[in-house]
Amino acid sequence: MLExxxxxxxxxPERVAPxxxxxxxxxFLFVTGQMPTLPGGGHRMVEGGIEAQTRQVIGNLRTVLAGCGAAWERTVFARVYLTEFARDYAAMNAIWEASFPPGGLPGRTCVxxxxLAVGALVEIDLVVAM
Known part of the structure; x- marks a missing residue:
């Protein structure tokens, strides 16, 4: 039986839902979508636009991965959700790509x-190989 x-x-980060x-x-590790909330800040989001929010979401994802004994570089698939797709897509992509080693991008869907919860501009969830 699968464990x-x-x-x-x-x-x-504090959960925004159950x-x-x-x-x-x-x-495989399935990581719930993370929001751009600040550590210890309840549901308070990082200040700034899509760049700051994307960096915070990636930081929050890395925190979850570390707590599970997993590595960011082992991400095999991600889903990115944007509330202002046309406006924020390019800026989010630049930060996303820079967060991985060259040639190390996972598969991804972006919609x-x-x-999004807490009024976020971006949310990202992951599938990571252990």
Whole structure:
């Protein structure tokens, strides 16, 4: 039977809904979409536009991965959600690409949405190989 482990991490960003920060199923870790919220700040978001929010989301994802014993570079797939797709797509992409080593980009889907929790501009979830 496939072993499943659920992670609720005390050092990870405060959850904005009832979910696990991540769930490990076999050799894969499924990381819940992270928001651009500040550590220890409840649901308070980082100030600034898409660049600052994308950096914060990536930082929050890295925090969750570290708490699960996983590495950012082992990301195999991501989903990115943007509330202002046409305006923010290029800027988000530049930060996203720079966060991985050359040739190390995961598969990805990016979609425009009408809204995200806490009024965020961006949310990203991951699938990571353990």
């Amino acid at each position: 499943i482990a659920r992670f609720l991490l005390p050092d990870a 979910f696990s920060h991540a769930v490990r199923a076999g050799d 425009g949405v009408t809204g």
